[in-house]
Amino acid sequence: MKLDAKIPTGPIAEKWDKHRFEMKLVNPANKRKYEIIVVGTGLAGGSASASLAELGYNVKTFCIQDSPRRAHSIAAQGGINASKNYQNDGDSDRRLFYDTVKGGDFRAREANVYRLAQLSGNIIDQCVAQGVPFAREYGGQLANRSFGGAQVSRTFYARGQTGQQLLLGAYSALSRQIAAGKVKMFPRREMLDIVVVDGKARGIVVRNLITGEIEKYAADAVVLATGGYANVFFLSTNAMASNVTATYRAYRRGAFFANPCFTQIHPTCIPVHGAYQSKLTLMSESLRNDGRVWVPKKPGDKRSPSQIPESERDYYLENKYPSFGNLVPRDVASRNAKEQCDIGKGVGETGLAVYLDFADAIKRDGRDVIAKKYGNLFQMYEKITAENPYETPMMIYPAVHYTMGGLWVDYNLMSTINGLFVLGEANFSDHGANRLGASALMQGLADGYFIIPYTIGGYLAANVKNDISTDHPAFKESTAGVESAVRRLLSIKGRRTVDDFHRHLGNILWEYCGMSRNDEGLKKARKLIQDLRGEFWENVLVPGSENDFNQSLEKAGRVADFLEFGELMVIDALARRESCGGHFNEGYQTEENEARRDDDNFCHVSAWEYTGEGEEPGLNKEQLVFENVKLTQRSYK
Numbered sequence: 001m002k003l004d005a006k007i008p009t010g011p012i013a014e015k016w017d018k019h020r021f022e023m024k025l026v027n028p029a030n031k032r033k034y035e036i037i038v039v040g041t042g043l044a045g046g047s048a049s050a051s052l053a054e055l056g057y058n059v060k061t062f063c064i065q066d067s068p069r070r071a072h073s074i075a076a077q078g079g080i081n082a083s084k085n086y087q088n089d090g091d092s093d094r095r096l097f098y099d100t101v102k103g104g105d106f107r108a109r110e111a112n113v114y115r116l117a118q119l120s121g122n123i124i125d126q127c128v129a130q131g132v133p134f135a136r137e138y139g140g141q142l143a144n145r146s147f148g149g150a151q152v153s154r155t156f157y158a159r160g161q162t163g164q165q166l167l168l169g170a171y172s173a174l175s176r177q178i179a180a181g182k183v184k185m186f187p188r189r190e191m192l193d194i195v196v197v198d199g200k201a202r203g204i205v206v207r208n209l210i211t212g213e214i215e216k217y218a219a220d221a222v223v224l225a226t227g228g229y230a231n232v233f234f235l236s237t238n239a240m241a242s243n244v245t246a247t248y249r250a251y252r253r254g255a256f257f258a259n260p261c262f263t264q265i266h267p268t269c270i271p272v273h274g275a276y277q278s279k280l281t282l283m284s285e286s287l288r289n290d291g292r293v294w295v296p297k298k299p300g301d302k303r304s305p306s307q308i309p310e311s312e313r314d315y316y317l318e319n320k321y322p323s324f325g326n327l328v329p330r331d332v333a334s335r336n337a338k339e340q341c342d343i344g345k346g347v348g349e350t351g352l353a354v355y356l357d358f359a360d361a362i363k364r365d366g367r368d369v370i371a372k373k374y375g376n377l378f379q380m381y382e383k384i385t386a387e388n389p390y391e392t393p394m395m396i397y398p399a400v401h402y403t404m405g406g407l408w409v410d411y412n413l414m415s416t417i418n419g420l421f422v423l424g425e426a427n428f429s430d431h432g433a434n435r436l437g438a439s440a441l442m443q444g445l446a447d448g449y450f451i452i453p454y455t456i457g458g459y460l461a462a463n464v465k466n467d468i469s470t471d472h473p474a475f476k477e478s479t480a481g482v483e484s485a486v487r488r489l490l491s492i493k494g495r496r497t498v499d500d501f502h503r504h505l506g507n508i509l510w511e512y513c514g515m516s517r518n519d520e521g522l523k524k525a526r527k528l529i530q531d532l533r534g535e536f537w538e539n540v541l542v543p544g545s546e547n548d549f550n551q552s553l554e555k556a557g558r559v560a561d562f563l564e565f566g567e568l569m570v571i572d573a574l575a576r577r578e579s580c581g582g583h584f585n586e587g588y589q590t591e592e593n594e595a596r597r598d599d600d601n602f603c604h605v606s607a608w609e610y611t612g613e614g615e616e617p618g619l620n621k622e623q624l625v626f627e628n629v630k631l632t633q634r635s636y637k
Helices: 012-022 043-055 093-103 110-130 162-180 245-252 285-289 316-320 330-342 359-365 367-385 440-462 473-491 498-512 519-539 551-575
Strands: 035-039 058-062 183-186 189-197 200-208 214-218 221-224 263-269 292-296 354-357 394-403 420-422 604-609 618-623
Touching (some): 012 110, 035 200, 162 183, 162 440, 189 551, 221 440, 245 420, 292 330, 316 330, 420 440, 498 551
Parallel strands (some): 035 058, 035 221, 221 420
Antiparallel strands (some): 200 214, 292 354, 354 394, 604 618
8 A cells, every 4th residue: 555644745844834724624613513533531632622622523532541631641740842942042943843853763754743843832832821830930931941852941841740730731621621512521431443434434442441331432533542552561651551452453444553663761760679560650851951870880889879989980871972961862861771781880789770860960059949840750759769869869770661653644643544543642653763752742732732623624524424323334343343352351261360461471572672672582572472472362361251340351452452563563673674763673783882774775664554363464664755854873972
């Protein structure tokens, strides 16, 4: 299939305005005739639901949580990027565009990234109008701080809880539309299938997580905003309920999955502390503004940090990358931390940690200033580790955090299934092979507030309205498939728990498809995943019944999808014979151990097509054309 990204013609700075003008419109009086389903209530889904309802569409919104405000966006702590140039330090839409493309190691679509930069300022204005309590300077102007991969201060923040405050803004707008009757909210529902009629997405099938009932809903278009798939690794910084099921079921229905091997390892996480740990905790990247990363110069040095003099400390990021120092992008910082630990310079009991030290910042600015910036983060660290980061350095280590891969979408954010739009982390579009910090919130809100309201209208206006009901045979076929899969899981009655399978899968992927990969390990991982999946369908234990609240059943369905999707990740990693961003194949690196791209052969998006149970997926390529940014070896020195 030829992938048409539908990128508008003309200069890059004019593409979005030109496209908005050329798209067909839905008459305001006709908007109330359309039904739109939105799955997910994080920043992308919540803002999309509120915006579409405000325009007049009838919206049905679904989330797996008990409340929309519990979406995982709440965990994004550090900030949101925007090219306002309030610091007068040289920022602009073009610089934000360039930093994002470069940060993604030149594997993102130029037109989408430039639009994101253009819309970034509007997002801040929107959120301020909603009452989001961004930090302010003494004179009242909004404050900014620095984040990785940029040499300007463009990150707006609300202390260390930016995601929570932004989500509350979107939730307030959503709640207003729920009260007005324009949004019907369906909490505690998990989407288990997309219903496709005549090649168009026309509804979804969900399971009521409280009653166990399988429910079906019809609409004129479907919007997926269900987040990323980092929990395929079992241990990640994501919420426990985050999963790949919605996007993977869409993939099985015909939506191409793009770049699944592009996963981000965050360098600033609390290290693993036990074999039965179920999740990891992220320490915000914002801490790298004032914290200095170091390890002992001598391998195997187990002295406490207070006993290691300055002359025996290795501030390796500052030494290796003098231009960016501790604020290099996440993939670079993560790989360097791993390298230090691999040569025996890691700290802590396991040796799998490095120090993040605030002593110099506290000495320079005072404890009160640091507490004002990061107090809730310091408190969280102390509660988890029982160590006071004001007095002793934090210990951090990389952990799985974000996924740049996702369902392939065109410039309109529509997948290869007509009428199925995909927003936020669930799509692949804006971050290439590595996401810069504070850009996830920016993309989610841009997609929901400022892009989908236009592009979904263009789709609806260009297609003759054709009402269908849930009595359509396609809904019956989909419902029967979902019910059959549920009964199959319950019938196995094996001896091994769902979590045990999930943990095993995560270990395979972390070992062979994590911070670094190589061909031999990837081939081994694929065979291990296939064997594990075979055992799962013979030996998994799923207690309880289908007709009530059953969290084991929920997890089993998600892990079944992870076991298939994990293999797709490995297939994608094997096919991309280069290193770029978060995909670091040890066979493709420079003499300085940096990622070595192959622009002649792999300057494309890998979009995988489902071809049937047990069949090899089909590879479709969208060639990436760089007309506004020169392809260069990425350097932060």
